[in-house]
Amino acid sequence: MTYSSEELLPGTRRALLHRIASAQTEGRTPSLVAAVQRQGRIVWDGARSCVDGHAPDSDTQFRIGSLTKTFTAVLVMRLRDEGMLDLGDPLEKHLPGTAVGGVTVLQLLAHSAGLSAESPAPWWERTPGTLRPELDDVLGEQTRMHPPGRRHHYSNPGYTLLGALIEQVRGTSWEEALRREILEPLGMRRTSTQPQTPHAGGWAVHPWADAMLPEPAEDLGLMAPAGQLWSTTADLLRFAAFLTDGDDRVLCAASVEEMRPPAAPSESGGSADYGLGLQILRQDGRTLLGHTGSLPGFLAALWFSVEDDVTAVVLTNATSGPLVGGVAADLVGIVAEAEPRIPEPWRPLPEIDEELLALTGPWYWGTRPNVLRLTADRGLELGPMQGDGRGARFVARADGTWIGLDGYYAGEVLRVVRNGDGGVSHLDLGSFVFTREPYGPASAVPGGVDEEGWRGLTG
Template sequence: MTSSAEQLLPSTQRALLHRIATAQAEGRTPSLVAAVQRQGRVVWDGARSCVDGHAPDADTQFRIGSLTKTFTAVLVLRLRDEGLLDLADPLEKHLPGTGTGDVTVHQLLGHSAGLAAESPAPWWERTPGTLRPGLADVLGEQTALHAPGRRHHYSNPGYTLLGSLIEAARGASWADVLRREILEPLGMHRTGPQPQAPHAGGWAVHPWADAMLPEPAEDLGLMAPAGQLWSTTADLLRFAAFLAEGDERVLGAASVAEMKEPSAPPEPGDWDGHYGLGLQVVRRKGRTLIGHTGSLPGFLAALWVSTEDDVAAVVFANATSGPLIGEVAAGLVDIVAEAEPRIPEPWRPLPDVDKELLALTGPWYWGTRANILRLTPDRGLELRTLNGQGRGARFTAREDGTWVGLDGYYAGETLRIVRDDDGSVNHLDLGSFVFTREPYDPAAAVPGGVDAEGWRGLGD
């Protein structure tokens, strides 16, 4: 259990316990285990079980199903960051002979490749992977259901292809690459493709009676990169900390941030969430959660991280169906974030100030619209409208003296500081838009010029 110095308030702990106890009872699952992390430390864990004295703990393995996909996506992005592939590359460039045509690595990561959701019969999650010894057995005869890149269509075979891509690029098995490049650096020693005691058994609970049936735990073979892994709440919270901030030993912050960006248009009516690159992103109760849910016969899993609140939650259950596990995990994040809001770090001045940048701060006008340019703690610039509505962005410096937008309307756009011959600043050029110190400053290079008579009243 967690130490007293790290624990939450008793009222918060009770609310968390009540949430998982209700989920286990109403969801009719043999056992349920959960844990919460705040500011990088485990602050609560709890479990409920149908057998007195045998509740799982933070070291008990459960199968995590499609949470495995997030690990596979990280391995692919490592290949990209090393220059071994481009996400825009067709899969066939690196893994020829799949018959997937022009489907790209990016489309496979974001489930927009148009591939089928499942492999051909028999049901792959309850049968041994030896029944599907080759990629042709995983993909079947009808490879494409939709035009690539047009819509989000979740595909387990798509992540099988990505696992084979990793193996081809590394010359080693997906499991070995995973262990070497993610699990060992992050200290996830209780995560792997095969169960190791102590681990939970998977069960099916009869929908209309309080009776149970054991579920098989098959080795998924080629399908492993889509859903094979077993893990613990303790290990997945280590992974949650990585997803929140990145880790240069595994994947840098910029690439982890890329995983959270929408990869395809959302389905109609699904505007509160999207799928990035191996990550689900949902918006609920005013906060953004990143992570993934997972299920295999006998098991349910969910991991959600709120980076704004610096809170993460993991929930496992050993039932084929039952509690809405993603909602339970999100509810644990809500309880902590709302009952014990994050205490902000003390404000501190910058260690040093660039006088030329400081001179750029303050009001700037795009036409008549007032904007404010300010320095950010990370030595960047931030441009926002004065009323807080409309276009804005953060910018980071380039070596050539220009700045590039990091987010918002101006993401990827170039900000230039345009100077007169004497070195004084004439205006800011942002993607061809001119920002001046005064509304339509006649001394600045305003496109279309400024009327020589200047501003006037109705009777002038």
């Protein structure tokens, strides 16, 4: 990992150190390690430990629990991009024989399949995976807690099913697919399914006394895709850089971006949502993406802000203690507020497409004015001239049409409709007609325009 030559200001660094020191002390955790990345480079890391001189560093492995789910989701999205499955496919199409074959791949990714939160007893995080050798053992008898697709209900067995789906479609183990398709391309050499030295040991801290008890580190077996991984702050920042910008060796930027929007109604309502393998947190006016994780003896959190281009990772080795999700969010906020992102310089387009340039400017949907802009990436952006309203970015397709990337018109097709002489008549967007003037006499408005035209109030 490359460290930035543009180091943070001393006041910012002290604020970051103070935040993790307070978390380690007040949370009574044996050790805590954290790191912050800005513009793809590590700009700060720090650690605290109860043993003098033995603080962990960016190369020390901790167990990351449910952060593993984001890796599993990326593997599923890769299968989708390769045309091996569709997110709308029922599970039964690719993994027959389960008791929940009617739920879709997307519902499993978004925790909206209505499945139970946990596998049957005994507590799966603290017992060997060999106790649940088959998918039926993971799902249990009461598989459905809610109707599929109606709400977000977090499900660890759901991600076990996704791991089995990956193995079935890919024809290799989840672990091998993970190593070959994510870890190796991104250079994540210190992320693994089993602990590798140097690594932290997991501890339980007594709630009413300053005493500790070691926690077991079980192999989760079939449940591995839901929470097995061990990793380091340096490796997780590599992963976060990929989640921010995409990497064609793993998943393109458009597919990574597709994982970010909320995919089902939230259980909490308001500040937290879930996308496709990514948690979404809104705090202090910013949107954070990433995931938290916990297993007996360990807590983990990774949050990144696309707008601020800041990422924070916090790892600790206690079953309960500091709320690391909040700590990581605070680290992002400290940097983003103390040292705001410097915008890139404005630069004109390297070349101008006259046909596209001619499309820019005001367009009217009925009497409502909108503006079509040509963006730096040769895309188009349509939005209201003033205030809030429907809008979207569009990217060109080979057939001469444009497809909406986001907003109200995401997935909708924009067509430039021409007259017989080749001039532009209007824009057609999902059957909506946008014209150069509001209800002009020659405008191609459905239903026609009153032939007497505009008028004032008459007696």
